[in-house]
Amino acid sequence: MLESVEKETSTLKKFRFLSILEGISYIAFFITMPLKYFMEMPMPNKIVGMSHGVLFLAYVLFAYLVTEEQKWSKKSFGILFVASLIPFATFYVERKYLRKN
Template sequence: MQGALTRYRIIAWIVGVCLLTLVLVGMPLKYLADNDTVVAIVGPAHGFLFMVYLVLTFDLARRAGWPFLRMLLVMAAGTIPFLSFWAERKVSHAWVPADLAKSPV
């Protein structure tokens, strides 16, 4: 499960940074300066990486035995700026260690 957690943590940060770049840089440039270069480059990359985020979140949830609602909430966290960072912290420092403590290995 440690490998799945590491993959999830990396993609959560990447998706969070891409989303913040889109919201804080790309959107103001597009709508205030009529320059859509950042949105045109970062937008498709973020879309692809978000799909990877969903797959890796599902993988971690399956391995950790999370309830369906928790998995959906963590997946949805990647759609709200700054929330993916909070979710990554919660997952890696609270939920997964608790799951590891419960499982007999």
């Protein structure tokens, strides 16, 4: 799994916050999909989809930066990346691995 957090840096703090925002945007995207396809309301999906896309890219970038900064393995980056693809996984990773014990 992920290595433990060595030092609490500003990049890590931003990444923790970003992981929560990315998870929320993922959930919001699931909510707006039925609006688009069943209620013919595409605008909320367009706005949330764009926001989710930007947050996803920022999450992946910060995952890389934190992995380098903390001197974690490429496997750890892979775990963080896969977490961005699974609903609720960013919340789990933030709570379980990104907090300094």
